[in-house]
Amino acid sequence: MKPPRQLHRASPRTRSLRRPAAAITALALAAAAALTATVGAGSASAATVPVGLGSYSDSRPAGTVGPTNSDGAPVTPKVTARMAGKAAPTNDWWSSLIYQRYAGNPYSENLYAHPFTFKAAAGGLEVGYPTTPTVTSDGRQYDFTHTRDLTLGVAGLNSPDTKVDGWSDWTVTPYWADGAHTFSATIGHGLPYVYAHATGGAAQVTAAGTPTVFSNQGNVLGITVGGHNYGLFAPTGTSWTVNGSTLSAALGAKDYYSVAVLPSQADLALFRTYAYSFVTDTKVTWSYQAANGTLSTTYTATTTPQEGSQTGTLLALYRHQWLATGDALTSLTYTSPRGQMKVRQGSGFTTVQSVGGVLPSLPDVGSYDRAALAAYVRDQANASDPFLAATDTYWTGKALGRLAQLVPIADQLGDAATRDKLLGLIKGKMQTWFTGGGSPGFAYDSTWKTLIGYPASYGTDAELNDHHFHYGYFVQAAATVARYDSAWAADSAWGGMVKLLAKDAANSDRTDTRFPLLRNFDPYAGQGWASGHEGFAAGNNEESSSESLNFSSGLILYGSATGDGALRDLGIYLYTTEANAVEQYWFDADHAVFPASFGHHTVGMVWGSGAAYSTWWTASPGMIHGINVLPVTGGSLYLARRQDEIKANLAELKANNGGAFTDWRDLLWEFQALADPAAAKANWDSGIGGYTPEEGESKAHTYHWIYNLASLGTLDPAVTADTPTAAVFVNGATRTHVAHNYGTAARAVHFSDGTTLTVPARSTASERGSFQDGGSGGTTGSPSPTPTPTPSPTSTVPATTGNTFYLQAGGALSTAYGAAAAVDTIPSAGGANHDGTPYQAKVYEIRNVSGTLRSGAATDFDLYVDAGTGVGLGQQVRVSYDLTGSGTFSRVETFRYFATDPVTGWERYSGAGAGLLSATGTLGNLDHGTIRVEVWSAIGNGPAQLRVGASQAQGSVSVLRIPFN
The missing domain is CATH 2.60.120 (Jelly Rolls)
Structure with missing residues (x-):
């Protein structure tokens, strides 16, 4: 199948299907055309680097490829000398600046920073502010496509390329040089300014058409181009000259100027206040407050005055940010593909979000036929090939995830033999991958500072795509093993390799130079990006947001299971932030993001320029809707926070699909069960005999999931707990509190509705029942009596205290x-x-x-x-x-x-x-x-x-x- 043609700068390239003649899942970036060159194959000097009992190679296996351009030639990070050797931030909104995907374009593809859009060219930086969306003729995609209003540079500049001269958490500084001139521009998410430095000539801004000057104050110029208002700010003592569409200012001994996009002409004075307070660094920090079940995230912009003493700046907040901040905002707004952005005056802001729980598995409360469920589990464990011939990182990961979901089900059924067989299968497969020196295995690329699994797939090697998608399945499976066998997951055993995979996709240690910071996660946009190179006219993209959250929920579970609080909290930050972003930008839950002219209420893919009701490989509505559901696990509960939106989502699916679920029926039933478990149960009961499970699913898990929710009811998202591994369900007048305790001693879990639930060590507990997890080595105890939840006192609590x-x-x-x-x-x-x-x-x-x-x-x-x-x-x-x-x-x-x-x-x-x-x-x-x-x-x-x-x-x-x- 071919990706949408309008998204590519060259002719469309075919993406190979994941599994021929089968319903297939998708990752978020199309692979390039088949590469025949074996670039930089392993050499005789390759070494194996030990990590606990595991290892990886410092050179990829013979006959394999690393990062290449679209012609199959190897590429290196496109950086200035001072940035050489630093971990290149691939998979970002600006990665086409640093990763040259197309041999004929040494500058960049379109860059969507919001509210600005940009594109690097020989003469400098194109700047735009698209405010009117376009919808494709088939109605499947909307875009706020980059259209040049201005080009910023220095007079006479004709650079042979653009390099990257620096970056921070949500900014980048591209750099141009042609021997006689230099030009750099710091740009970023939420920055309504471009901060420029130029040498070798006058500051020069070239408009796409003759601008209208609405204010001329010498060194400060207000212009309108293409219906958009801009402020141009040269150093004090200089002045702008307007000559047709060219605006220039002799900088003299100074080397700086800035340009701002203005919400209105009346805002020029305010923007002049901060025009010389250049943003020189940005940083995100987060903190999990377990006691009150919240995540606080602080976004800080460091500024340096180029003249005067003004500090601070203006920042445009995305919808998921301004909904969650209590900090004062101005009345200024911008248009963006993510809905309205609101402006904050200052050097930063803080958001506070409720932390929704994840569960390692649902509790055993369903009214299923236990013998039938056990048979379904044994069918998977005893299959002649439980991994379905998987060889690469994605399909191996999917198989690991499918088997891992069956382990607690076997345990709940008291089938210790099957549980331990499943654990053995999972351990054996991961240990094979975690032993370096060949294929399968992992190899470290020291040029791009990344760990690549071989055999690779979907461009994880040649394009550095999708690492969070693939590795998330490994982390989830490892979390299941750690739940039953803590010794296996020790850093000195196999846990070190699990954490290394996590670091590749989401390194949070700023002192660890082996990997870039948060490779696959954009801290300001609040979501993941899948393409390593961002080589598209529509910017970067992410298709399967649910696979991104599968990665972060895996970090929560693995960190909790191994006692690694920092890893757990990283998972909480990623999971909580992206869950809120997905709710707004994939599902448009508040109907405030998608343009009115876009006729869909959900999308399969989000792009820098907009979003699309599509996938990379099919137009099937079932797969378009299902790609942001799979895999279904106890980390999928974020989808249940807006049950009205699930119902609307499935109603649209049926309307577009002849009134029925066809492809991926099991995933869609499981999704339906989060909002209407009775209907999902009826669908399962009538459809069990006539469907083929999605490759990452099994009949055992689907049966268990639907029937447990039929008993539990739907999630109560308003109630939080003082652990991230807890949730509350409501079925009529019945509320069920569920929590898992990974610790070695019993603990009391406190819920925000006043309920306290005592959870035995290494157990899941609920009002309806509990079961004991096995200790190290995979043994298990017998089911224990139901722990009685202890409600917090009510009638005896004085009315003068409490929260x-x-x-x-x-x-x-x-x-x-x-x-x-x-x-x-x-x-x-x-x-x-x-x-x-x-x-x-x-x-x-x-x-x-x-x-x-x-x-x-x-x-x-x-x-x-x-x-x-x-x-x-x-x-x-x-x-x-x-x-x-x-x-x-x-x-x-x-x-x-x-x-x-x-x-x-x-x-x-x-x-x-x-x-x-x-x-x-x-x-x-x-x-x-x-x-x-x-x-x-x-x-x-x-x-x-x-x-x-x-x-x-x-x-x-x-x-x-x-x-x-």
């Missing part, structure tokens, strides 16, 4: 659940707009509250509201804190309103989901303070209902959570 408060009828907040559900009526907005301003609000308050502010925590709530069949209603919440009870509210937080649907039934309005609209004042410790919640109708012509006073057993409990201990 969880329940809304009660009559306007009270209480640390205890209510006795009986009631309804408060929220008056109509009367057709007016009260967004941000309370109007006839329902008020709930508690006084005499004391508590210590928790670092990095944020206000959150779950309110259950219903507008019946009313249309166009939106309920809104304001939470106010009087820290000392003085009568003055020191901190007031107003959240975005919640648009209710016109269907009778309770809907959950959450603080984390809505995000802050505005906040004033600051938080501190509570000392006999007052907390007030106001709920009103921001828009609409009808009243709404708010559920209050509900007991835990009744469910749908309206609750406020405050960031205090």
Whole structure:
């Protein structure tokens, strides 16, 4: 099959299918045409580097290839002398600058930084700001394609190439030189400025057409080109000269200038304030707060003034960022393929996100036929070829993942022999791969600072594609082994090789120069990128976001199983961040990202320029929808946070597919089970006899998954825990708390809804049952009695302390659940707009509250509201804190309103989901303070209902959570 033609700068190149004559899965980058050259084959001097009991080679096997261009010739990182030898950041939004994929283009392909777009050329840097999307004639793809408005450079520049002269976490500095001139430009995600340095001539900006000058202040020029407004800032004491479409400024003894894209002409003065405060470094840091189940991520831009003393800058935040920050934002916005970007004034910002749990497996609560399930498991373990003839890293990884999902099922069934056989198969295969010196095995490329598995596939070698996809399966399988055999996973045994694979795709140690920082993850965009070289007109891309999250959830599980807190927390950062990005950019959960002219509600691929309802190899709707579901594991629970979107996703699939699931039915049933387990169970029951499992799936796992969810119900995403390996499910009035404990001693797991669950060592526990994992060596104990969850005290807790408060009828907040559900009526907005301003609000308050502010925590709530069949209603919440009870509210937080649907039934309005609209004042410790919640109708012509006073057993409990201990 051929990739979409418009995405390639040359003629389309065929991507070979993953498995002939079978339903096939996809990775996110097409491989190049078959390469016949054997570039840099292994030599007699090759050495094996030991890592515990495993090893890798420092030279690839004979007859194999490493990174090459599209003609099959080897390539090296395209960097300046001062960056030589540093780990090249492949798989980034700007990688075509450093990885020359096409022999005829030594500059770059289109670069999508957002809000800017760029392209390097001989005369400098093309700059654009596309604001109008195009949709392909078949309606399958939308793009905000790079279109040049300006070219930035220095007069007379004609460079033979562009090299990279530096990079930071989300910026890059390309560099041009032709012997008489030099030019460099620091550009990056969220930067509305280009920071330029030029020598050998005047600063020169060439417009695509004759610009309109709307402001001329000598060294500061405001122009409009192609309908977009720009500010040009030369050093003080110089001035811009306009000659047709060419704008120039003699720099004299100075070597700097900057250009900004302006939200409007009126913003020129503000942008002048920071025009000479050049961003010289960017850095992301993260912190997991286990006690309150949150992840705090801080984005910091370091600035250096070129003149004056101004510091700080302006940063444009993506939607997944501004939804999660409590930091003040300006009213300025930009258009981007990821929806609206909002501008922050300062040197950085912090986001706080709830950490959704992952489970190593679902608990054993399903009403399945245990004998039939056991037979399905044994069919896989006893197959003549359990690995289905897999030879390369992808298909071997898929097979490892499929078998690993069966291990806990066999254990739950008490079939120790099958469990241990499966573990033996997994260990044996990985140990073969983890022993260097040949193929299969791993080889380190010291030029590109990467570990490549051979036999390779889908360009993991020649293009450095998809390492996180392939290696994620290895890490997940290793996490299963570590759960049952901790000795095997020790660093001194085979665990060192597992961690080395993890480092290749996601190195978080800035002192480890063997690999670039977070190769496959873009910390500012919040998602992975699959192409090693980014050699496309549409920028970089990622197809199977779910395989990216398979990698990060594997890090959580493997880090937890081996006691490596840093690896676990890295996994939490990647998983939490990308889960929120996927929700917005692949599934458009809030219907605020995809252009109105794009007729789809989900996409198979995200590109730098936009997104596509397609895959690399097929137009089958089942595979387009399924590619962002597979593989289904206990790390797939992030997909269940928006059950309404799962239903809409599958409704679109059926509409495009003749009303039925055809390809990958098992994956789609499992996806359906996250939102409607009864329907999924009915589909399984009627379809079990007539389908072939997807290559990474098995009938045993699909049966186990669907029937367990039919008993557990659906995920409650509002409840977090003080461990990342926990989740809560709701089935009618029944709530099931589930947690896994990898430790060697029992521990109490605390859930944010007030429940405490005691989990025995090396076990999964729930209200409904538990089973003991085996100790080192794979042995197992017999099933133990159900651990009884211990709810936190309610009636004895004083009303003056606590961080969880329940809304009660009559306007009270209480640390205890209510006795009986009631309804408060929220008056109509009367057709007016009260967004941000309370109007006839329902008020709930508690006084005499004391508590210590928790670092990095944020206000959150779950309110259950219903507008019946009313249309166009939106309920809104304001939470106010009087820290000392003085009568003055020191901190007031107003959240975005919640648009209710016109269907009778309770809907959950959450603080984390809505995000802050505005906040004033600051938080501190509570000392006999007052907390007030106001709920009103921001828009609409009808009243709404708010559920209050509900007991835990009744469910749908309206609750406020405050960031205090």
